[in-house]
Amino acid sequence: MHKKRNGYLLGLGCNIAPFENFSQIIAQLLAHFASFDISRVLHIPPVGMNSQHDFLNAVIFIETDISKESLKDICNDIETTLGRDRADPDRKHKDRPADLDILCSLTVPDDLNTPARQVTDEYFLYPLIDELFLFLADKPITKSIQSGTAIQVGHLSFGESATTIHRD
Template sequence: MKKYLCSLGSNIEPQRNFPQAQAALKALSGDISFSRNIPTSPVNMNTDRNFLNALFIIQTPMTANELKSEFNKIEEALGRDRSDPKRSLKDRTIDIDILGRVEDKPQVPGYLSSLLTDLGLAS
């Protein structure tokens, strides 16, 4: 089993999309832990919509590629257009990313670093 540190974000109806994404993620693994949700400002985007973000750790036998494929399916089910080449510059219903394997101590964007304590990865 592998443990991945991942991020979750939304700036389109996050109060609706976050619980739906978290339920879909829980269906992927019985061993998943979420941080608290925090509001953040957009990074490298031209938008007036703030984000809701969280980190989570998921334990799974899947490879990173298999897991990302499952994350993409969840994003698409919640309305994200993954075929748009400019999707990373646009508002999104949900964005789920793998930051890395927990054992490799992956880099976390500074605006999310306070959430590491929620997951027991920092003091």
């Protein structure tokens, strides 16, 4: 039986200087949280916008008891620090250096059977959500999805498979 863990599921993405900015997103999240679980990182073509720049996307689970509003403030601060204009009414349809979306609150292991389509309508995140839920449940990953992309943050390397990242 798994210990109950409460927190939030977040979608992460960027398509401006994606390797540099994705590394910065992770570094800034680690400044706020001691650890989190992350899916593999995928290259995904833009969805719902006209752009030539592919995204790097991942899904993370942050175990925390802070409020959703406090987490949203942290996510917005990371986005603006990396150069996203949160005041632009068309920001969802433009290239972005950072995009952090709270997908849902999550209790592990209770909520791990929730279908990805009930978590978000961003279908390109479904395989990442499914993978992370299996990882959090300590179950084997049986569906094959595209290969993950290696990301470096200092001496930390991740992105090719689901893992837990700890602040050093």
